[in-house]
Amino acid sequence: MTSTKQNWRSDEFDDDDMERSYSTQRTAIDLGLTILAFILLGVALLPLGLVIAFVIIRGGSRLNFDLFTGQIPAAGLEGGGIAPAIIGTLMVVGIAAAISIPFGVLAGIYLSEFSSGKIARWIRFFTNVLSGVPSIIMGLFAYGVVVLTTNTFSAFAGGFALAILMLPIVVRTTDESLQLVPPQVRWASTGVGASNFQTVLKIVLPAALGAILTGVTLAIARAAGETAPLIFTVLFSQFWPTGIWQPIPTLSVLVYNFAAVPYENQQELAWAASLILVLLILLTSISARIAARKSIY
Amino acid sequence: MPTHRKQQEEARDQHSVVDESEAVLRTENVKVTYGDTLALRDVSMDVPKNQVTALIGPSGCGKSTLLRCFNRLNDLIDGCKVEGKVFYRDKNLYSSKIDPVSVRRRIGMVFQKPNPFPKSIYDNITYGAKVNGFKGDMDELVEQSLQRAALWGEVKDKLKENGLSLSGGQQQRLCIARAIALKPEVVLMDEPCSSLDPVSTERVEDLIHELKEDYTIVIVTHNMHQATRVSDFTAFFNAEESDDGSRFGYLVEYDRTERVFEDPQEEATQKYVSGKFG
Structure with missing residues (x-):
């Protein structure tokens, strides 16, 4: 029991100071993936936007x-x-x-x-x-x-x-x-x-x-x-x-x-x-x- | 299972706790199965008029199942089969001559989770009246029912609003108002307070006390304190594991509430009411 208690320390984790840091691997990956997801969202929406824009531009001239x-x-x-x-x-x-x-x-x-x-x-x-x-x-x-x-x-x-x-x-x-x-x-x-x-x-x-x-x-x-x-x-x-x-x-x-x-x-x-x-x-x-x-x- | 047999015998003898002429509901050797699984066996008990009867016991002891036998709501559950006899007055509810729809007007039900219809407060009350061909004054019926359910003051200015817009406690009282609008003789309540906060629970319990004057109430509850607060009679059900591992319930003890809690005759009851299990 005593030995477990001695080993049970929190200083084995990194970022002990709780301050935000952009240099750690974890935050870097987090940021990178967020940006990637955002870009892919843009790519996925692109065809929709293009189709509508194209149809409006080509078809709009006869819209009377x-x-x-x-x-x-x-x-x-x-x-x-x-x-x-x-x-x-x-x-x-x-x-x-x-x-x-x-x-x-x-x-x-x-x-x-x-x-x-x-x-x-x-x-x-x-x-x-x-x-x-x-x-x-x-x-x-x-x-x-x-x-x-x-x-x-x-x-x-x-x-x-x-x-x-x-x-x-x-x-x-x-x-x-x-x-x-x-x-x-x-x-x-x-x-x-x-x-x-x-x-x-x-x-x-x-x-x-x-x-x-x-x-x-x-x-x-x-x-x-x-x-x-x-x-x-x-x-x-x-x-x-x-x-x-x-x-x-x-x-x-x-x-x-x-x-x-x-x-x-x-x-x-x-x-x-x-x-x-x-x-x-x-x-x-x-x-x-x-x-x-x-x-x- | 000799001890089990013995318990059954004794439970049957406890008919005597209720004066036969005063019984509104009576079960004789009721056995319920879901598909091949036994849920409840050999229940014989009398429910006295204008009293509150509580059904208590651990989960899976079949108390809600028994409650649903009293208004044939088990008919809605696929594969559910009820054997034995359930008498309302002198009529066997499970005889083929009985129309379950008309049973349910006389024996109303309040459910575990408040389940108002997705309609206006007004329509929540009148719906049951309409489907049952009520010919009286609807406005009066709505006002009286809501007043009896101690809800009128809170909703009288917004009867057109959706019943779902009310708070949980108000919804449950709306459900009680909906049940008593049909002028039933018996109101069945399946853990009516289990999803309510303590204040709402107290209001509903007060309401149960008042309703007892006009209605016979059967209430299923997990909460033993609630049983002692609201009920006159208490039936304790216990669950046992059958050979194939599924659980079935049976009636252990049925008596006046104070006797069940202060001087239980069975060891299982003693253990349960003193909080040793369940």
Whole structure:
């Protein structure tokens, strides 16, 4: 016992004086790593900044009233805008949301609230697989299922493809949001004599609504920028969309079609459309953030 | 395990501590299993009307499990199976004719951690009334319930605020108000003060004393001092290790609180109440 006590001295540690010193190895490494991490952060953010700056510089020159009202010009013509494509994108995304949100949210509710362990595990697994399937496959599927059976490229076919793309995201975020609601709150509801259905509808779902809304909005933002599934489902047109059973213009396909053509006017419009698309997605993401602030748990 | 058998026999005899006609809740050989694991065995006890009955014992002795049998909340736990009989008045709560949802209006519950609904204070009270088809005056119900729970003065000007914005002690009293708004006969409390500070605990304990006039209260507590302060009857549960290493609980002794604490009949009770283990 005595020998341990004798050996138990604090002067075996260095920096005994507690004063800050920049010469020791420890502080030098600490400083070096902090600087390195900061630089790498800058490098990681660089592409984001560059993409946005590039799109603003190239697309900003056509950012005027005509852009939002004008028709899409044919090859070789001057002026015009991308109004039909903006409407087209909103239409296709609207169709996708109308299909995927009800199914996705209800599936998420089932997974989180009503399913039993084993089935739920498999459904979750396959939902994850679905969200990993490349988007062009979704387009191919929609082509086979909708385009070939209706014999026409259409806004609906594109919406269908995007809906399948959005579905796993909606299911998963709903499922996860609902599981964030503590089980104690469910017990409380059951404890005051509410049925399972009442508990889910009146307590759990309202509590998770903010989080679900966030997920859904992010799914919409993701779908809005997709090009591959639209190329051979919605196809493209230069005219105003007048229905959902015809090919219509969309922003992303417009960018795809116009970016590499030799006509300067169309190239400029492609850049302007990119800018609008980025702004659209930014706007949706911001509203998702706002919705997230409303979440309770 | 001969000694164990003996304890069971004696526990069963302790029916007599409560006058049969006064019993609101009665269990007969209740056995609870979670999946393949035994949690609680052979509990037979009577819970007297308008009295506070405390369930005490070390962790894993099944006291909360038993509490959840009284309003069939164990139904929510996957794999939980209750055998034996649990009577409320003359009705077996586990008979197939009983609707668990209507059991829970008559037998309310307050949980360990305050768990108000993420809704306004007002809606926290009215929610249960609405789902149970209450036809009276909601405003009056809210005021009366909050007054009974000694919370009205503190919240009467902010009934629209979210229940989660209250302090922990206030939340727990809100949960008590929510339970008594349904005009139950029995209020079950699962360690209602374990997450509260001493001042809030005292307020809740005072409240329990007042509520006893109108309600039968069953309270699970880890705190033996609390049991002596609030309860009239005390049931001591102990945990034992089964052959496969899992712990199960059983009722050791059930009597008037002062007898359990001052003149316990069982050695295990004696050890527990004197602080030698648990």
